[in-house]
Amino acid sequence: MKHILPLLLSLFTIVPCIAGELVTFTYQGEVAGVMCSACSNHVQTALEKIPGVKNVTVLAAKDGGLPRLEITATSAKITREDCVKALGEQAKMYDVRSLKLAKAE
Secondary structure, eight states, X not given: OTTHHHHHHHHHHHSOXXXXXXXXXXXXXXXXXXXXXXXXXXXXXXXXXXXXXXXXXXEOOSTTOOOEEEEEESOSOOOHHHHHHHHGGGGGTOEEEEEEEEEEO
16 A cells, blocks of 8 residues: 555656646747758757657847747756757757746646
């Protein structure tokens, strides 16, 4: 009996849920090197291969800043390093400067 409770708790923490629905995490950051829509597509395609990522959007830079990056995922543990790894050789051209968890729904 004492082993059943930890087992049940571990099953509930495998996939984060709120009232039976999958939790969605939104990450925001900046990515340097994106100059056109083809660049945006390269970044989006690469980052969508990260496990748990559902959608990637590269938004135009504002007021001379860097292009913004928005990632929607089911994982609460996506890091900047995951993005660099997913970009592979393209990480030499596109530099994910920052990435932070913005919200969970």
